[in-house]
Amino acid sequence: MLSMHDARDSIRRTLSELKTFLAQESVPRLSEADTKAYFIEPILAALGWVGIGVVRREYYVRNSQEFIDYVLFDPDSHGSQVRPVLAIEAKALQTELTEKNAAQLIQYCAVEGIEWAALTNARELQLFNTFLRPDLAAKRVMRLDLLAFNSDEEFEVLFEQLWQLSRESIKSPSIRDWLHQVRLDKAVRDAVLNPSSPVVKLLEQELAAVDIRTSPQELVQWFRTHLGTPVTRVPRRPQEAAAHVSPRYGSTDSGSATDHTRSTPSLSSASVGALWHIPASSPQNKGRYKHSYGVHLSDLVKSGVLPAGTPVILVGPRNKDLAHAEVSQDGHIIWGGKRYRSLSDRAFCAAFSPPRVSFNGWKHWYAVLPRGRVQLAELREEYLRAVADQKNVG
Numbered sequence: 049m050l051s052m053h054d055a056r057d058s059i060r061r062t063l064s065e066l067k068t069f070l071a072q073e074s075v076p077r078l079s080e081a082d083t084k085a086y087f088i089e090p091i092l093a094a095l096g097w098v099g100i101g102v103v104r105r106e107y108y109v110r111n112s113q114e115f116i117d118y119v120l121f122d123p124d125s126h127g128s129q130v131r132p133v134l135a136i137e138a139k140a141l142q143t144e145l146t147e148k149n150a151a152q153l154i155q156y157c158a159v160e161g162i163e164w165a166a167l168t169n170a171r172e173l174q175l176f177n178t179f180l181r182p183d184l185a186a187k188r189v190m191r192l193d194l195l196a197f198n199s200d201e202e203f204e205v206l207f208e209q210l211w212q213l214s215r216e217s218i219k220s221p222s223i224r225d226w227l228h229q230v231r232l233d234k235a236v237r238d239a240v241l242n243p244s245s246p247v248v249k250l251l252e253q254e255l256a257a258v259d260i261r262t263s264p265q266e267l268v269q270w271f272r273t274h275l276g277t278p279v280t281r282v283p284r285r286p287q288e289a290a291a292h293v294s295p296r297y298g299s300t301d302s303g304s305a306t307d308h309t310r311s312t313p314s315l316s317s318a319s320v321g322a323l324w325h326i327p328a329s330s331p332q333n334k335g336r337y338k339h340s341y342g343v344h345l346s347d348l349v350k351s352g353v354l355p356a357g358t359p360v361i362l363v364g365p366r367n368k369d370l371a372h373a374e375v376s377q378d379g380h381i382i383w384g385g386k387r388y389r390s391l392s393d394r395a396f397c398a399a400f401s402p403p404r405v406s407f408n409g410w411k412h413w414y415a416v417l418p419r420g421r422v423q424l425a426e427l428r429e430e431y432l433r434a435v436a437d438q439k440n441v442g
Contacts, residue, residue, distance in 0.1 A: 049096045049098070049215070050093075050094055050096070052211070052216075054094075055094040055095060055096070055211075055214070056207050058090065058093075058094040059090075059091055059094045059095075059207060059210065060203060060207075062087055062090045062091055062094070063087075063091075063194055063195065063197075065086075065087075066087050066170060066171070066194075066195065067195055070171075070195075075142075077140070077141075077142050078140055078141040078142065079140055080138060080139060080140040080143075082141075083138065083139070083140050083141040083169065083170050084117070084138050087141070087170035088136075088138050088168060088170050091170075091210070092118065092120075092136070095210070095211070095213055095214040095215060096214050096215030096216055097118075097120050097134075097215055101121060101123050102120060102121055102122070102123065102215070103118060103120055103121075104118070104119045104120075104121065104132075105117065105118055107119035107132075107135070107160075109156045109159055109160060110159055110160065111159065112156075112159070114156060116135045116136070116137060116153070116156050116157075116160075117136055117137050117138045118135070118136040118137075118138070119132045119134070119135050119136075119160070119162065120132065120133060120134040120135070120136070120215070121133065122215060122218075122219050131161065131162075132160065132161075132162045133162070133163070133164060133218055133219065134162070134164045134165070134166065134213065134218055135153065135156065135157050135160070135162045135164070135165045135166070136165070136166045136167075136168065137149065137152075137153045137165070137166070137167050137168075138168060138169070138170075139167070139168070139169040140169065141169055141170050141171065142169075143169055144169070145167055145168070145169055145172055145174060147184065149167055150167055150174060150176065150184055150188070151184055153165050153167055153176070154176060154178050154184065154187060157176075157178040158178060162178065163177060163178055163179050164176070164177060164178070164213075164218060165178050166213060168194075170194065171193070171194055171195055172191070172192065172193055172194060173190075173191075173192045173194055173210070173213075174188055174190065174191050174192075175188070175189055175190040175191075175192075175212070175213065176188050176189065177189050177227060180231075189227065189230050189231075190209060190212070190230070190405060191404060191405070192206065192209050192210065192405060192406060193404075193406050193407050193408055194206065194210075195408060196392055196406040196407050196408040196409075197392070197406070198390070198391075198392065198410075199390060201390070202390060202392055202406070205394060205405065205406055206405075206406050209405050209406070212226065233403075234402060234403075237275065237398070237401075237402070237403055238402070240267075240268070240271045240275070241268055241271055241272060241275075241401060242268070243263075243264035243265050243267075243268050244264070248264045248267050248268065249264065251267060252264060252267060272371075272398055272399055273384040275398050343428050343431060343432065344379060345375065345379040345380070345381070345391060345424075346378060346379025347379070347431060348379070348424075348427055348428065348431050349375060349376075349377065349378070349379045350379075351431055351434065353427050353430055353431045353434070354375060354415055354424075354427055355375075356375055356376060356377040357374060357375065357377075358374060358375045358415050358416065358417065359372065359373070359374050359415070359416040360372075360373050360374060360375055360381065360413050360414065360415050360416065360424070361373075361413070361414050361416060361421065362396060362399055362412055362413055363412055363413075363414055364399070364400050364401070364412065365400075370396075370399040370400060371383055371396065371399045375415070381393075381413075383395075383396075390409065391409025391410055391412075391413050391424065392406065392407055392408065392409035393409075396409070409424070410423075410424050410425040410428060411423060411424075411425050415427060
């Protein structure tokens with residue numbers, strides 16, 4: 049079984065390869081079998097799910113004609129099989145995950161008595177605790193965009209979430225602490241981020257009693273700004289934390305500082321070329337490591353593609369506006385009086401309902417330009433085309 053820091057490196061390589069694959073101008077469709085082989089199974093292996101008696105593929109669901117793609121066991125020291133601990137249903141890379149897929153997986157797990165379940169297409173992952181009540185929404189405890197990282201810090205947040213599916217974490221008592229905190233966090237946010245909730249209305253009345261006039265909408269915006277980010281990591285108990293130190297990254301205890309200045313495995317020059325849509329022979333590819341496209345918001349501002357002071361809007365599901373901000377001269381997002389360097393900063397996760405643990409900021413932020421709203425990912429492509437054209441002219 050890999051150590052935690054080796055698992056981190058392995059998963060990052062796998063997801064970086066997936067980003068490279070999806071960055072092609074014409075992306076071939078992958079079958080479910082290929083998606084499993086190239087992306088899902090390497091991640092499962094890095095998370096410690098390997099070996100006979102640990103991983104069972106095409107697990108037959110009793111009294112049905114159906115199968116679960118993977119059911120994972122944690123055998124005891126004698127190698128005997130104990131009850132299954134995690135079921136995983138995989139879909140093809142370009143297939144969207146639906147509520148029907150999730151409900152079907154939950155139903156299978158109910159028959160087999162499996163508490164934890166995950167649904168993934170290698171781009172997104174949803175984690176469920178099938179024992180929770182009353183409905184599917186309550187059972188869904190985590191939703192991850194596996195490609196939503198463009199920096200070491202963003203990948204660290206993503207990895208912390210993914211590690212909760214590891215063989216080490218899923219059997220740890222700490223997972224219960226984490227589950228409680230996730231449910232508490234969600235319940236509180238649901239109460240204070242809904243203008244119609246009794247809690248918000250009561251608070252409005254209490255404030256009026258001390259001559260502070262406000263509105264439910266203003267109170268919700270205040271909470272969005274000050275709540276911080278949702279629960280993200282499993283709190284390790286003292287005896288676990290003492291024994292769980294990564295030789296490369298330092299302690300993984302939730303109270304310890306994390307070194308975000310560490311070096312990371314570099315992509316090959318061919319991979320960087322694919323991400324940038326620049327030929328592998330380009331000088332841009334020599335001896336440099338790029339996260340994702342290698343483009344920062346400041347690049348768009350300096351080039352004039354995105355003028356400083358441009359209003360930007362964080363857009364959520366169903367095209368709902370979640371936050372209004374603007375772009376600074378040095379390429380930061382100015383929101384709620386604070387500056388954010390990353391488009392996917394954890395502070396923005398709280399704007400979603402329910403709050404997310406990660407998301408792709410390039411796809412959810414839109415610039416308000418004279419021609420209308422334009423997705424920042426589209427402006428990034430305009431910038432890259434301009435860079436390529438300039439090099440061709442040169």
